[in-house]
Amino acid sequence: MSDNHQADKQNPEPTKHSFEAEVAQILHLVTHSLYSNADIFVRELVSNASDACDKLRFEATNDDSLYEDDGELRIRIDIDNDAKTISFIDNGIGMNETDAIENLGTIAKSGTKAFLDKLSESQKQDGQLIGQFGVGFYSGFIVADTITVESRKAGEPADKGVRWVSDGTGVFTVETIDKATRGTTITLHLKDEYAEGEDSYLERSKIKRLVNKYSDHISLPIQMRKEVWQEDVSEDSDDETPKGGEMVLTDEWETINKASALWTRSASEVEDDEYIDFYKNISYDMDDPLTWTHNRVEGRVQYTQLLYIPKKAPMNLYTREQQHGLKLYVKRVFIMDDAEQLLPMYLRFVKGVIDSADLPLNVSRELLQESRDVKSIRDGNARRILTLLASLANSEDADKQAKFSEFYKEFGDVIKEGLGEDMGNQSRIAKLLRYTTTTHDGLETSFADYKARMKDGQKAIYYLTADNLAAAKNSPQLELFKKKGIEVILMTSRVDEWAMNFLTQFDDTPLQNIAKGAVDLGDLQDDAEKEEASKAQEAMQPVVDKLKTTLNGRAKDVKVSTRLVDSPACLVVGEGELSPQMIQMLKQMGQDVPESQPTLEINPEHPLIKKLDGNAQFDDLAQVIFDQALLADGGQLDDPAAYLKRVNELLMK
Numbered sequence: 001m002s003d004n005h006q007a008d009k010q011n012p013e014p015t016k017h018s019f020e021a022e023v024a025q026i027l028h029l030v031t032h033s034l035y036s037n038a039d040i041f042v043r044e045l046v047s048n049a050s051d052a053c054d055k056l057r058f059e060a061t062n063d064d065s066l067y068e069d070d071g072e073l074r075i076r077i078d079i080d081n082d083a084k085t086i087s088f089i090d091n092g093i094g095m096n097e098t099d100a101i102e103n104l105g106t107i108a109k110s111g112t113k114a115f116l117d118k119l120s121e122s123q124k125q126d127g128q129l130i131g132q133f134g135v136g137f138y139s140g141f142i143v144a145d146t147i148t149v150e151s152r153k154a155g156e157p158a159d160k161g162v163r164w165v166s167d168g169t170g171v172f173t174v175e176t177i178d179k180a181t182r183g184t185t186i187t188l189h190l191k192d193e194y195a196e197g198e199d200s201y202l203e204r205s206k207i208k209r210l211v212n213k214y215s216d217h218i219s220l221p222i223q224m225r226k227e228v229w230q231e232d233v234s235e236d237s238d239d240e241t242p243k244g245g246e247m248v249l250t251d252e253w254e255t256i257n258k259a260s261a262l263w264t265r266s267a268s269e270v271e272d273d274e275y276i277d278f279y280k281n282i283s284y285d286m287d288d289p290l291t292w293t294h295n296r297v298e299g300r301v302q303y304t305q306l307l308y309i310p311k312k313a314p315m316n317l318y319t320r321e322q323q324h325g326l327k328l329y330v331k332r333v334f335i336m337d338d339a340e341q342l343l344p345m346y347l348r349f350v351k352g353v354i355d356s357a358d359l360p361l362n363v364s365r366e367l368l369q370e371s372r373d374v375k376s377i378r379d380g381n382a383r384r385i386l387t388l389l390a391s392l393a394n395s396e397d398a399d400k401q402a403k404f405s406e407f408y409k410e411f412g413d414v415i416k417e418g419l420g421e422d423m424g425n426q427s428r429i430a431k432l433l434r435y436t437t438t439t440h441d442g443l444e445t446s447f448a449d450y451k452a453r454m455k456d457g458q459k460a461i462y463y464l465t466a467d468n469l470a471a472a473k474n475s476p477q478l479e480l481f482k483k484k485g486i487e488v489i490l491m492t493s494r495v496d497e498w499a500m501n502f503l504t505q506f507d508d509t510p511l512q513n514i515a516k517g518a519v520d521l522g523d524l525q526d527d528a529e530k531e532e533a534s535k536a537q538e539a540m541q542p543v544v545d546k547l548k549t550t551l552n553g554r555a556k557d558v559k560v561s562t563r564l565v566d567s568p569a570c571l572v573v574g575e576g577e578l579s580p581q582m583i584q585m586l587k588q589m590g591q592d593v594p595e596s597q598p599t600l601e602i603n604p605e606h607p608l609i610k611k612l613d614g615n616a617q618f619d620d621l622a623q624v625i626f627d628q629a630l631l632a633d634g635g636q637l638d639d640p641a642a643y644l645k646r647v648n649e650l651l652m653k
């Protein structure tokens, strides 16, 4: 009686806990959207087990005793046909009660939460998207109606084990148990539909197949019980007829994967399918990769790089939580995910593995930041990716060209960030950029193409930045260029103006934003035109002076324009100053923007400008002309009501 009482004290009733709201949400999503991908639970649970072993190996580099005399790390999968269970057993780092509650009941990654919030209802049905963030442990609930986790943390006593049980609805229970062996056993109690018939996961051959498909790269042995053929031995020894027999399970474990990290093999020995499967494993992308590159780099630092370019940009490419997709290994020992030091930011979409024998095993993120070896790996990776992209872009092969277009559509804007971030590779990056121009539609024109089409006497590559293509095509700034038949590159992505600040020339030809500074068409403008312009300048001087006074505080200067044909006026900013469109964008992002005033350029031939001279409504007209030039340039009016009032009054005259 008193013994029982003691036992109760030691092992009290399991305690009940509720899942964090987001977990409940994920569980719902997983079970409702991913049933057509039920197989993935094998990959996810094997990968968690492998992570747990990696963590132990990592911790043990400082404290050997954590191995508890069992240094042979491995993952086992055990099927019990009678109980209808499948278990994933590892001897990795393990969990104690606090860990289990924390790790299996809440979501640690803030990115996952944000991602969930972003998914709209309709998107939630899309398994592809959900696959992007990896559903991990919870994928077990696609096939199981109950999951039991038994675990004991490395280095902690045997009576500090934990049993965690849940049916995947709102709650889970935990209790303390005795567990002699270190590590975690995750047991799935299969739902009936997954325990019988064609879909049964109790079939050993099916599990073997899935392990080979999804987890062959895991560098730890993955084992299942060995099956042997046992003949029927009849009691009646006189009976000579064969009795048949059956496969029986033994207590011996056999390794079912090659347990060779794919990247350590030579590229010529790895099939495309293996590369693709490996990519899917590490990226949570259900799509094939666009392309990849696998090399052993010899030099000051020796390392293996296996780098993939995905087909589609992830949803969080532009958010802070964007993870870097490179895993770092040191001599096949996993060190860390998302090793951001190994790639420049503008290549953050690249996924893959770096394995170096030259980094220390206990390398930390801080250490990575300072290491010269890491810098050399990062440079090597950037160069390799840019070379890979250039080989697609410059290929004669239509398939490769199509791949490059596909890449550019998804990631073109991100690599433009490299113009500012990676000066050393600026010209390589510039060669990859593609734009629409006034004469060539589609994102097809490179700077080199443009140069090849430049007119005789043209000294610069002209471009214009705008919010969108329609605004770009209708910009007053283009008028003179259109009239003269000079091609202008139209840049319409948000990053263009910022990025182009860093690129002032291409292949020795200056790049000029036609909305900034003076336009000097050089030899393209003949003497007659120049003379006409200076005459107009003189004739207009009184109007110009009056405009300067009226627009004082809004326009820094007023000039007679040489760039306008059809529009009355346009705004021009100085070289190195922000355009109205850029100012607008920065304000929207909540940034403080230094006040700067543009120059108003007027078209002396335009009837509205001619009308200014001696006009009784000069002030109103001047303000309206300025406001309209601002609007045409993608800026926003400070006082739209005043603008409308003025326009209406002028209309009524």
Ligand SMILES: Nc1ncnc2c1ncn2[C@@H]1O[C@H](COP(=O)(O)OP(=O)(O)OP(=O)(O)O)[C@@H](O)[C@H]1O
Binding pocket: 044, 048, 049, 052, 090, 092, 093, 094, 095, 103, 104, 133, 134, 135, 136, 137, 138, 184
């Ligand atoms: N076999 C295991 N041994 C030890 N800890 C585990 C094991 N399986 C899961 N865990 C713990 O539970 C946490 C949650 O697992 P889950 O698979 O849901 O997410 P994750 O592995 O962190 O992320 P993801 O699978 O999306 O990459 C893990 O981070 C880990 O701490």
